[in-house]
Amino acid sequence: MNQKFVEKTVSSQQIFDGKIIKVFVDTVELPNGKHATREIVRHPGAVGILAVTKENRVLMVKQYRKPMNQFLYEIPAGKLEPGEDPKLCAIRELKEETGYVATNMTPFSKFYTSPGFADEFIHLFYAEGIEAGEATPDEDEFVELVELTLDESIEMIEKGKIVDAKTIISIYYLQMMLLKGREK
Incomplete structure (x- = not known):
């Protein structure tokens, strides 16, 4: 530098x-x-989790976001607690928001969200071997679980219905892996 x-x-x-x-x-x-x-x-940092069911459906949450005054479709995600390991945070957030648990969390990307004015850093994980369970959202968190195919997800990005950066990155990552022939 x-x-x-x-x-x-x-x-x-x-x-x-x-x-x-x-x-x-x-x-x-x-x-x-x-x-x-x-x-x-x-910002303390955050995680996002790309989780795909056995039926090849991407898990997302539909959540009202006050700064935009609208509902957004997002991969499950959450804020890191002070000193928390990002992988453990990803395991916790996937369970809290969707009820799903994973046998493995594999990191695949990380990035600054808005480096012009914020230090928020997001760690993205791919959840492998996911199994359904009961969601346990925080008391101030109201989310609806949504399952979309990869094609539906890409179409929603193209139509401006998915506008969240971590979700767009994750969907395009999944598409890239499938195009390269690396099944996830």
Whole structure:
């Protein structure tokens, strides 16, 4: 990495401390010596789980998301607790949101959601050997389990009905694996 483009933190002020996020306003020194302000959202990280049934149906949850004031279709997902292992979080979240349990969780991707202003980092897992069970959602979590074929999922992405990034990445990952002949 070219160190001459690094922004040095001059000061940092926390302006919000919420249940999920913290917000900071940082003053940074730019490579040209001038100062600028950066608004930064700190997030503990999250997991997303791509789970496919024996009948080749992708498990999703339909959930109302207040920031968009609409229902979104998403793969099961959840926030990491402080110090929590992402794989253990994925096992927990799959069970909580869908009732399904997996014999194995295999990581397949990880990414920053919005690196221009947030440090949220999502770990994506493929759930193998899944078996149905009873969901145990958090008391403030209301989700509807939805099972879609890969073709239905891709069509919903193309029609703008699936707009969640972690879900789109996961669906295209599954499609890529099938096209490469690697059954998941």
